[in-house]
Amino acid sequence: MRRAAVPVLVSALALTAAACGKAGDDNDSDSGSSSGSGNKSIGLLLPDSVTTRYEQFDKPLFEAKVKELCSDCSVSYANAGADAAKQAQQVSTMVTKGVKVIAISAQDSAAIKSSIDAAVKKGVKVIAYDRLAQGPVSAYVSFDNEKVGQLQGQALLDSLGSKATPKAKVVMINGDDADPNAALFKKGAHSVLDGKVDIAYEQSGLWKDSIAAQKMKAAITQLGAKNIAGVYAANDGMAGGIATTLKGAGISGIPLTGQDAELAGIQRIVAGTQSSTVYKAFKPEADAAAQLAVNLVEGKSIDDLATTTMTNGSGNKVPSQLLTPVSVTVKNINDTVVKDKLYTVDQICTSAYAAACKKAGLQ
Structure with missing residues (x-):
């Protein structure tokens, strides 16, 4: 949802490089030439384990790119397990270790501000990764997230076709x-959907499949199963819980x-129980964050990397690099x-999805 996005191709089309385990997991690790100490030490703090992307993709991709760019850099890692207080402590621990740059995807962008303030006062550079944290951060890398919402809204309208009426x-x-x-x-979704359909029930699912399922059940009770034309779910994790609720209520199509x-989202799309997702290629985002981190730890300019500016919730103007999402x-x-x-294709087309994959041309 933003402007001045930096385009990154998905192979020839969009981006190359938009969430793991269980909430409450606290995964800490160190990699590189030292365990987070020294002049070229970098910290990576991710917000939760319920979104599969973070530890499955972001962490290893970030670590690999740092190693490629800087053989004598080290990376210390921790996951907040969806706990904002734990993440604040993790920032403090990184500073105590002597980490010089922290890339953080904030569990709570406002709550983390005081921790970022304290880290910066100690001379630590902070990169907001994927989520724009408050405080004096040095750089921000993410996708055009307003555009993500626009893509979601348009995909919903496209799927509704002639049924998309006020x-x-x-x-x-x-x-x-x-x-x-x-x-x-x-914001992006509303900019596309408002006036085109009736958003008859709107709630937060807190990025949790169980909460989203509960909210969907309440929506069905309030509106009636036969009266729901479509569902906007902000991510695949919540879409999974919603899809289960829809099936239980006898709602399909x-x-x-x-x-x-x-x-799981891609498999639901193949099976027809989810109509779309948004692909925010993980590799270019992780690579961009790693390049920013290495430049900052080595005292190099980031002007040619962060070519636009975003203003965070605390009013700080942050040099930013924004990538382009793609509807799938x-x-x-x-x-x-x-x-x-x-x-x-083999990962997507397991035995349960074989017939659907064949119909979709995935073989």
């Missing part, structure tokens, strides 16, 4: 308000959006996540 009742399940990206996704191009439907799975080798 009277068509749509359920909207947004992300966690503590995540600044959630507001951008929501209606559009359901998502985001992150999770494997059953028609372009081959040309996006498969072509980019995010997943193989």
Whole structure:
């Protein structure tokens, strides 16, 4: 949801490089030439383990790129397990270790501000990764997140086709308000959907499949199963919970959006229980963050990397690098996540999805 996006191709089309385990996991690790101490030490702090992307993709991609760019750099890692207080302590621990640069995807962008303030006062440079944290951060790398919401909204309208009328009742399940990206996704989606359909029920699912499922059940009770034309889900994790609720209520054949191009989301798209997702290629985002981190730890300029500016919630103007997201439907799975080798056809087309994959041309 932004402007001045830096385009990154998905292979020839969009980006190359938009969430793991269980909430509450606290995974700490060190890699590189030292355990986080020294003049070229970098910290990576990710927000949760329920979104599969973070530890499955972001962490290893970031670490690999840092190693490629700087053989004598080290990376210390921790996951907040969806706990803002834990992440604040992790920032403090990184500073105590002597880390010089911290790349952080904030669990709560406002709550982390005081920790970032304290780290910067100690001379630490902070990169906001994927989510724009408050405080005096040195750089921000993410996707055009308002555009993500626009893509989601348009995909919903496209799936509705002639049924997209101002009277068509749509359920909207947004992300966690503590995540600044959630507001951008929501803004982008509303900019496309408002006036085209009736957003008859709108709630936050807190990025949790169980909460999203509960909200979907409440929406069905309030609106009636036969009266729901489509569902906007802000990410694939929540879409999974919603899809289960829809099936239990005997609702099928209606559009359901998502985001992150999770494997389960792609499989639901193949099976027809989810209509779209948004692919935010992880590699270019992780690579961009790693390049920023290495430049900052080596005292180099980032002007040619962060070519636009975003203003965070505390009013700080932050040099930013924004990448371009891509909408994924059953028609372009081959040309996006498969072509980019995010997943193989074999990974997508397990026995449960074999027939659907054949019908979709995934073989």
